[in-house]
Amino acid sequence: MMGEISGIRLAYEEYGRGNPLALLLIHGFPLDGRMWLGQVAALAEVAHVIVPDLRGHGRSEVPPGPYTMEQHADDMATLLEHVGVERAVIGGLSMGGYVAFAFWRRHRARVRGLALLDTRAEGDSEAARANRDASMRRVREAGVAAFVEDMLPRVLAPASLADSTIADEARRIMAAQSVEGIVGALGGLRDRSDSRSVLPGIDVPVLVVGGAEDALTPPADMEEMAAAIPAARMIVIPRAGHLSPLEQPAAVNEALMRFLAQTSRSHTQK
Ligand code: MLT
Numbered sequence: 001m002m003g004e005i006s007g008i009r010l011a012y013e014e015y016g017r018g019n020p021l022a023l024l025l026i027h028g029f030p031l032d033g034r035m036w037l038g039q040v041a042a043l044a045e046v047a048h049v050i051v052p053d054l055r056g057h058g059r060s061e062v063p064p065g066p067y068t069m070e071q072h073a074d075d076m077a078t079l080l081e082h083v084g085v086e087r088a089v090i091g092g093l094s095m096g097g098y099v100a101f102a103f104w105r106r107h108r109a110r111v112r113g114l115a116l117l118d119t120r121a122e123g124d125s126e127a128a129r130a131n132r133d134a135s136m137r138r139v140r141e142a143g144v145a146a147f148v149e150d151m152l153p154r155v156l157a158p159a160s161l162a163d164s165t166i167a168d169e170a171r172r173i174m175a176a177q178s179v180e181g182i183v184g185a186l187g188g189l190r191d192r193s194d195s196r197s198v199l200p201g202i203d204v205p206v207l208v209v210g211g212a213e214d215a216l217t218p219p220a221d222m223e224e225m226a227a228a229i230p231a232a233r234m235i236v237i238p239r240a241g242h243l244s245p246l247e248q249p250a251a252v253n254e255a256l257m258r259f260l261a262q263t264s265r266s267h268t269q270k
Helices: 033-043 069-082 095-110 126-142 144-155 158-162 164-175 179-191 196-201 219-227 249-266
Strands: 002-005 008-015 022-026 048-052 088-093 111-117 206-211 232-237
Touching: 002 069, 008 033, 008 069, 022 033, 022 069, 022 095, 033 048, 033 164, 033 249, 048 069, 069 095, 069 179, 088 095, 088 249, 095 111, 095 179, 095 196, 111 249, 126 144, 126 179, 144 164, 144 179, 158 164, 206 219, 206 249, 219 232, 232 249
Parallel strands: 022 048, 022 088, 088 111, 111 206, 206 232
Antiparallel strands: 002 008, 008 048
8 A cells, every 4th residue: 555654655554454453563674564474464363464665665755865763753653643543562673673762752652562673772883884884885886686685694594594485585575675765774774863761761561572693683682672671571583583574484473473462451551
């Protein structure tokens, strides 16, 4: 589906409409909503699942960047209004997690719970910021396909990389992104603010999910983040790297289903 959201065309899909509990699933970089295809059938049995392509990604419009986490968060709040949802569990992987933190900072009354997958609360270091600029040059000069081949070994566990079904799916989604969209996203990732100071004040149920072999946001970093959030539970997914929902969908679905069941029981009043 396509909506006119914050002045641009934003693509999204909805599953399980009619379920009272809503779940927004925000993809990582450089991906789009299709990275959740292994989740939606299972989750739609218990939740109204909304899966957007963030601005600059997938089938959404590619306006000039950089795409700040705040802008994405405001797009997501407008999208929830557009589909008639007042409060939702906000789920995000990596960049989607950064957007979830921005959403919490700006729209917390709309947050029923947070599912934070393979992500981190801190902003980019100086070195990471310089790497974002180098990545922008790389994608402009070498193109999307070469950029994706650089990324795949960093985001997939070795066994996933060797599994052509998983690797080809990740490659297919990443390769469909545009140079301008990737550059706009990199600028927003580089400039994002640090969310660590908000962690102790998060007072909704939180699930933290990390791939055991995630090299970008390793389990130890995720555990540190989870420990700073009062009501967080952490689940480590074996044989998964940074793209755990794509690499080990059954294990991630089980964790999300259990979390959604607990959240709908514990937060019916909020
Ligand atoms: C992602 O998967 O969204 C990216 O790894 C985020 C990042 O590069 O910080």
